Amino acid sequence: MTTPSISNALSLAASRRTFLQGAGAAVGGFILGSFVPFGKHALAAGKPVAGVFDPNVFLKIGADNLVTVITKHFEMGQGVTTGLATLVAEELDADWSQMRYEFAPANPKLYNNLFFGPNQATGASTSIANSWEQMRKVGAAARLMFVAAAAARWNVPAEDIVVAKGIVRHRGSARQATLGELAVEAMAVDVPQKVNLKPASEWRLIGTRLPRLDSAAKTAGTAVYASDVRRPDMLTAVVRRPDQFGATVASFDASEATKIPGVVDVVQIHSGVAVLARDTWSALRGRDALKVTWDTRAAETRSTAEILTEYRALTKTQGLTALSRGDAAAGLASAARTLEAEFTFPFLAHAPMEPLNGIMEFRGDSAEIWSGCQLQSIDQRMAARVLGLKPEQVKINTFLAGGSFGRRGSAVGDWTIELATLAKAINGRAPVQIVWTREDDIKGGFYRPMLLHKATAGLDARGRISGWQHKVVSKRIFVGTPFERVFLKDGVDRSTIDGLNDIAYDLANYSVEVHNAPSPVPLLWWRSVGHSHTAHVIETVIDELAHLARRDPVAFRLDLLAQHPRDAAVLRLAAEKAGWGETLPPGRGRGVAVHQSFKTRVAMVADVSVEGSAVRVDRIVAAVDCGVAVNPDIVVAQVEGAVGFALSSVLRNQITLTDGVVDQGNFDDYEPTRMSEMPKVEVHIVKSDAAPTGIGEPGLPPLAPAIGNAIFAATGTRLRSLPLAAEA
Amino acid sequence: MIRLTVNGEPHRLDIDPEMPLLWALRDHLHLTATKFGCGRAHCGACTVHIDGEAVRACAMRVGDARDQTITTIEGVSGDVAEAVQDAWQKRDVVQCGYCQSGQIMSAISLLGSTRKPTDADIDAAMDGNICRCGTYVRIRQAIHDAAKALA
Ligand code: FES
Ligand code: FES
Numbered sequence: 001m002t003t004p005s006i007s008n009a010l011s012l013a014a015s016r017r018t019f020l021q022g023a024g025a026a027v028g029g030f031i032l033g034s035f036v037p038f039g040k041h042a043l044a045a046g047k048p049v050a051g052v053f054d055p056n057v058f059l060k061i062g063a064d065n066l067v068t069v070i071t072k073h074f075e076m077g078q079g080v081t082t083g084l085a086t087l088v089a090e091e092l093d094a095d096w097s098q099m100r101y102e103f104a105p106a107n108p109k110l111y112n113n114l115f116f117g118p119n120q121a122t123g124a125s126t127s128i129a130n131s132w133e134q135m136r137k138v139g140a141a142a143r144l145m146f147v148a149a150a151a152a153r154w155n156v157p158a159e160d161i162v163v164a165k166g167i168v169r170h171r172g173s174a175r176q177a178t179l180g181e182l183a184v185e186a187m188a189v190d191v192p193q194k195v196n197l198k199p200a201s202e203w204r205l206i207g208t209r210l211p212r213l214d215s216a217a218k219t220a221g222t223a224v225y226a227s228d229v230r231r232p233d234m235l236t237a238v239v240r241r242p243d244q245f246g247a248t249v250a251s252f253d254a255s256e257a258t259k260i261p262g263v264v265d266v267v268q269i270h271s272g273v274a275v276l277a278r279d280t281w282s283a284l285r286g287r288d289a290l291k292v293t294w295d296t297r298a299a300e301t302r303s304t305a306e307i308l309t310e311y312r313a314l315t316k317t318q319g320l321t322a323l324s325r326g327d328a329a330a331g332l333a334s335a336a337r338t339l340e341a342e343f344t345f346p347f348l349a350h351a352p353m354e355p356l357n358g359i360m361e362f363r364g365d366s367a368e369i370w371s372g373c374q375l376q377s378i379d380q381r382m383a384a385r386v387l388g389l390k391p392e393q394v395k396i397n398t399f400l401a402g403g404s405f406g407r408r409g410s411a412v413g414d415w416t417i418e419l420a421t422l423a424k425a426i427n428g429r430a431p432v433q434i435v436w437t438r439e440d441d442i443k444g445g446f447y448r449p450m451l452l453h454k455a456t457a458g459l460d461a462r463g464r465i466s467g468w469q470h471k472v473v474s475k476r477i478f479v480g481t482p483f484e485r486v487f488l489k490d491g492v493d494r495s496t497i498d499g500l501n502d503i504a505y506d507l508a509n510y511s512v513e514v515h516n517a518p519s520p521v522p523l524l525w526w527r528s529v530g531h532s533h534t535a536h537v538i539e540t541v542i543d544e545l546a547h548l549a550r551r552d553p554v555a556f557r558l559d560l561l562a563q564h565p566r567d568a569a570v571l572r573l574a575a576e577k578a579g580w581g582e583t584l585p586p587g588r589g590r591g592v593a594v595h596q597s598f599k600t601r602v603a604m605v606a607d608v609s610v611e612g613s614a615v616r617v618d619r620i621v622a623a624v625d626c627g628v629a630v631n632p633d634i635v636v637a638q639v640e641g642a643v644g645f646a647l648s649s650v651l652r653n654q655i656t657l658t659d660g661v662v663d664q665g666n667f668d669d670y671e672p673t674r675m676s677e678m679p680k681v682e683v684h685i686v687k688s689d690a691a692p693t694g695i696g697e698p699g700l701p702p703l704a705p706a707i708g709n710a711i712f713a714a715t716g717t718r719l720r721s722l723p724l725a726a727e728a
Numbered sequence: 729m730i731r732l733t734v735n736g737e738p739h740r741l742d743i744d745p746e747m748p749l750l751w752a753l754r755d756h757l758h759l760t761a762t763k764f765g766c767g768r769a770h771c772g773a774c775t776v777h778i779d780g781e782a783v784r785a786c787a788m789r790v791g792d793a794r795d796q797t798i799t800t801i802e803g804v805s806g807d808v809a810e811a812v813q814d815a816w817q818k819r820d821v822v823q824c825g826y827c828q829s830g831q832i833m834s835a836i837s838l839l840g841s842t843r844k845p846t847d848a849d850i851d852a853a854m855d856g857n858i859c860r861c862g863t864y865v866r867i868r869q870a871i872h873d874a875a876k877a878l879a
Contacts, residue, residue, distance in 0.1 A: 077824030077861045164859070218825030219816045221801035225826060226759035236755075259743070279755040281747040282766075353765055353773060353826040353860040357811030402763070402826025438766040490842055581787050631818060642822055644862015665857060667770035674852035678864035 024100030040090035054183050057090060058138045060360065062101075065166070065180030068100040070110035072130070073376050074122040075103075075214060076352075076404040077641075079634035082212045083128045084135050084638030086630055090205045091139030091198060092146075094179065094614040095166035099132055100247040101213050106396035107402030119377040123409050123525075125598035133197070142186070149185035150177060162327055190606045200628070200689055209633040214400070222323035226399040229370045231431035234359065235264055237422050238283045238435055243271040244299035245445055245658040246520030249273060249292060256289035266290070267297055267425040271418055276426065300470055300520040301660040304450065308344060311452040311473040311517060319471060322492045331467020331509030335458025339544055340390040341652040342454050344721040345533045347447035349670060354402025356436040360419045362428030371416070374409035376483060385419035387600055405527040405645065407446060413482035413603030414446065416479020416521070418661040442670050443662040447655055448526030449474045452498075453537045463549030463561070467509040468541075472496050472534075477518055477523040488574040491516065499701070503538060504567045504596055527645065528700040531597040533722075535701030536708070542710045553592055553709065554580055566625050567594060569686055570603040575621035577684050578605035587611060588618075589714025593705035598694030600626040602639070606706035607679075610714045614675055615725055616675075617647060617679040617707055622699065624683060627690040635695050636683040642699025643681050650704045651725045734759065745791025750774045751785055751817025752790040752801060759827045761801045765858065772857030775830035782837035784856075801829040808839050815873035822830050823861035828844065831857045835871050844875050 001261040069085045081101040089099050102110040108120040109249035114130040143163055150168045151158040160171045169176040184586045200206075242248070252273045254266035263281025267274050302310075330340060356370035359385070367387055373379045376396050379434075384391045401408050410416070419434045426432065438442065451474040453650040459468040476493035478484050487494040492514045494501075500512050526532055546556035552573045571594045575581075584590060587609055594603035607619040622639050629635045653670055656663045664670040704722055714717050729781060730741045748767070753759045753776070762785055765773030768786035776785045777799040804849065812835050812872055823829050831854070838845055838853035845853070852873055 058839065059831070060879070075824075077822075079823070106804065211817070212822065214825065215817050215820050215822055218822040218828055219813050221832075222851070223825050224760075225763075228754075230758060230760075279743075279747075279751060281744065281751040350859060353763075353771070353824060355764070372751050401824060403824040405860075438771075476809070491877045628879060637820065637823065637863070640865045641862040644864055645860060647862075666768050667766050668768070671770075672860050673862060673864070675854040675864045675867065678868075681865050 006580055012583035017052070027414065028572035036311075041235065058135070059142055059181050061142075061182050063183060065098055066100050067094045067098050067166070067179060067654070068102055069135075070104045071101050072104045072120060073112070073127040074372065074398055075374070075484045076122070076399065076401045076408065078127070078373065078638060079212055079623040079631065080122065080127040081209065082634065083213060083214055084131055086209070086210060087131060087135035087207050088139040090203055091136045091145045093163040094139075095163070096205065096210050097177070099213060103398035106373070106394070106398075121375045121377055121409070122555065123374060123406070124529075125600070125696045127696075127699065128692045129694060130600070136196055137196050140197055141192050144192045144195060145186045145630045146179060146182050146187040148189045149182045152179070153182070153185060161284055164381045175711040187664040205629050206628065207632065210631055215496045221399055225402050226352055226359070226370055226372045227354055227402070227435070228400065230259055230363065231370070231433075232320045233277040234431040234433050235278065235281045235426070236283045236433045236435055237274045237276045238280075238287045238437065239269065239272045239418060239440070240292055241440065241444065242296075242299065243524065243662075244294070244295045244296055244301060244504050245300040247294040247296045249570070251293050252293040253291040256258070256291070257286040260289055262285045265426060266420040267422065269312050269418060269421045269425065274342040274422055275421070276432065279523060281296070282432070283435070285435070294717050298520065300657070303621065303658050303660070304346070307450060307517075307657070308452065309452045311515075312376035314473050314517060315452065315471050317515070318394070319515040320491050321508070321511065322497050322514045323469065323512040325507065325511070328467045328469045328509045328511040332456060332458045332469060333374050334460065335466045335550055336461040338456060339541065339542065339548060340454070340456045340676040341532075341541055341720055342452065343537050343540070345449075345451040345453075346656065347521065348649055348653060349406035349442050349447055349452045349655055350405040350526055351399070351441060352403030352405055352407055352671065353669060354438055355441045356415045356421050357434060358416065359431055359433045360423040361431045362387055362420070362423035364428060365389070366395070367420070368395045368397065369416070370397045370399060372404070372408050373398050374401070374404055377409075378411070378413050379416040382417050383420040386417055387424055396496050406525040409525070410446065411483055411524060412476070437664045442655070442666060445522040446524040447521065448532060449477060449523045451533050454532065455537060455541045457541055457545055459545060459549050463551060465505075465507060467544060468507050468511075470500060470510075470512045471515065472500070472512070472557050473517050473571050475521070475523055477525060495525060495530040497534065499534030499538065499597065502596070504537075504564045505542065505557075506563060527596055527642075528697040531595065531697070531701040539595060539702065539705030540708055541595075543591070543705070544718065545711070550582075558594075559595060560653070567596060567601050567688075570594060570601045570623040570625050573684055573686060574603035574605050574621055576605070577623065577682065577705040578621035580605060587714060589710040589712065591706045591709025591711070591713055594711060595701040597698045597701050600624065600693045600695060600698035602698045602702050602703040604706040606703070606710040608692065608707060608710040610711060610713055613725070615651060615707075615711060617677075618701070619682070621682045622684065624685060624695070624698070625688055626695045627692040629685050629695045630692055632685055635685055639683045640681045642697070643703055644678055646671050646700045646703045647677065650707050650723060652723050652725055730790055732793055732798060732861070733796070734798045735800060741790070743790065745789060747790045748786050749776070749788045749790045749793045749798070751787060757846035759800050759802055763826055763829055765827065765830075770858070772834060773798040773827050773829040775833040775857065777804070777833060777837060780837065780840055782834045801833055804833065804836060808831070808835050808874075811874040811877045812836050812839060812870070815870040815877065817862070818864045819870045819873065821863050821870050823863055827857060831859065831867055835865045835867070835874070838871065839874060839878065843878060845871060
């Protein structure tokens with residue numbers, strides 16, 4: 001939150017179709033609207049209507065000379081706000097020091113993710129990719145308008161005006177002005193119908209290391225997260241949810257809870273029993289004092305070991321064919337050598353540093369949310385449905401989130417629905433804040449699915465892959481969500497096979513079979529989604545096949561990537577930078593993996609030391625091709641961060657169930673990576689002029705297999721299932 | 729009534745002495761830069777200073793903080809704090825930023841007692857502070873940078 005909210009600063013009227021609005025007299029500012037598509041425009045300069053706010057803007061420049069980008073994307077730490085501002089500043093020729101950001105309000109008509117249809121949403125590593133043209137056009141159009149304004153003011157030809165570092169200058173004289181000084185006049189200029197974007201050779205911000213716009217506030221402690229918002233007379237709610245997923249409240253006794261000072265109300269909602277109190281501590285104490293009996297008839301009562309046994313049984317039955325190329329069975333039948341490998345993957349919690357929370361005020365005919373919303377469109381729709389409102393009657397104030405990794409992008413709006421249900425239950429008589437504790441988070445489901453993969457692959461007499469049959473067992477994550485239509489095809493959930501379906505390796509005879517295994521355990525995408533498991537399986541199997549063929553793992557992969565030069569290039573670069581081929585001392589090993597996800601290729605070489613059953617990851621060398629690296633330092637940071645985030649899931653993290661009850665509860669038994677375990681990370685970026693692709697997630701997938709392959713190199717022991725150390 | 733001195737300001741709070749200091753700061757004094765991460769002294773997001781020493785506010789009863797001098801990141805100052813925050817910004821350490829108040833408070837306390845920390849010193853002092861975004865590489869660099877700036 002760098003400047004006061006736009007709704008306070010502006011009052012202006014214009015139709016949605018208008019894409020230039022003037023707030024002239026009100027703020028002396030320049031406001032530029034939606035750029036997709038370029039079309040008829042109207043001008044409302046000088047005609048502000050008090051009290052009307054139309055947030056049809058991407059850009060705001062005030063007399064204070066600050067350039068504020070209204071970011072349609074949410075900041076969970078990946079540097080999106082900095083990236084979007086870079087794109088605008090580049091084409092506007094603004095100075096980086098004058099750039100600021102604000103979160104856009106919920107309005108999918110204006111702020112939709114161009115890759116997600118009519119949805120305002122941040123995810124799938126698409127923020128920069130989908131905004132790449134759009135935000136540069138915003139900057140370019142604004143620049144032309146400032147040029148025209150200066151030309152008019154000084155009565156000189158527009159060709160003689162130059163803009164650099166936020167200063168508009170006349171070439172033939174000493175005349176110059178800041179963007180802020182020209183803002184009101186620029187706003188009166190017709191919006192250009194067509195803009196030309198700079199060629200890459202003229203970029204001066206894109207591709208350079210610009211400091212993050214959110215660094216100062218996050219370093220000083222002044223950054224505001226949703227959990228920091230306090231509304232007058234707010235009540236804080238915590239919910240007692242069942243120990244077993246799918247259980248419901250049979251009855252409850254709140255008599256002890258209501259005796260706790262500060263406890264105001266106890267209400268039953270769909271997910272459990274909520275205690276509302278004057279502060280968090282009282283709410284927690286009240287919850288401890290609740291007595292709830294549960295109806296467990298529809299509950300998950302199996303242990304993870306039983307679920308696994310059922311998964312194994314499923315692989316012996318006929319599944320759904322997700323993909324079939326050539327004749328995998330014949331290819332295997334003719335193989336000189338075959339490999340059969342089973343991999344299991346546990347449920348994983350996202351465990352973002354900031355546990356879930358949010359605030360809602362329900363006013364009967366409208367509602368307002370203060371939350372870290374990753375999928376504003378879904379949260380808005382879900383809240384509206386619960387409250388009997390239209391989506392546009394629900395206003396969302398988006399705040400910074402203390403991480404998400406997918407959890408704040410709940411496909412079904414789970415905690416937003418809880419919040420709306422609570423606000424409704426008390427008839428909106430006070431603002432309600434919902435707080436999840438860490439235990440609620442770790443035990444609360446919406447996990448990365450538990451999966452079983454079985455790969456059977458064969459080599460012909462010359463050591464080439466003759467066939468590969470693949471089976472996956474998982475519960476589907478998209479069933480019952482608004483994403484079902486897009487991500488479910490012929491019964492197969494895309495997240496089960498992402499990475500397997502677009503495997504880069506040249507496999508002539510290849511098939512993928514999917515088994516769906518229902519369970520009441522709620523699931524969700526977890527950073528890198530399907531790639532979090534498929535990459536590990538593919539890259540471990542390939543490594544095993546290389547060893548079986550007595551080939552060098554890098555050379556073996558490169559042969560299979562002949563048609564994929566970008567994948568081959570990151571692999572070569574990582575191998576070269578890591579010193580691939582060197583002999584390491586006993587007890588140490590080096591492993592490699594390469595994977596494409598979200599259209600970005602990442603190769604990693606891991607160095608490990610193994611002593612007894614203790615594995616230490618010493619160094620990760622990564623090579624990345626994400627197209628144009630808009631901010632190379634953020635690309636590096638995302639890969640470093642992906643290593644830090646995922647390392648604990650490679651080595652130890654797992655959510656297990658005993659009779660349906662989650663065994664873990666906090667950071668002691670679901671322990672993220674800590675400082676002393678963090679390896680050295682070296683990140684090399686492949687220079688590219690291709691359009692930018694994702695970077696928030698692609699650093700994860702190759703980590704686990706690179707480490708597993710390194711452990712094999714060090715010990716000769718092949719660990720397949722994750723977490724690796726659980727097997728060691 | 730519980731008397732507390734936070735960031736140099738005296739406060740009197742009419743709250744349950746059993747309440748963790750963290751919730752007293754966040755809910756009653758509206759000092760929200762000190763974060764809730766685990767509530768069980770596992771993560772360090774709630775790190776504050778009591779007489780210069782890093783303490784987990786979630787694991788201390790507000791009753792036990794009575795008459796103590798508490799500093800949160802909102803009130804931290806001095807050359808060590810400046811050097812640390814400056815180094816943090818120059819390295820662009822933050823991602824989501826949620827853990828960083830705690831990280832910075834732990835780093836200031838480390839550099840307050842150990843002017844030239846080794847990597848092992850950093851491991852020991854910082855292992856209680858989880859960063860789920862995995863910014864450890866930069867935290868380590870920033871601490872070394874700050875030590876250099878202070879030398
Ligand atoms: S919240 Fe205090 S250590 Fe985690
Ligand atoms: S920066 Fe996100 S948890 Fe540390």
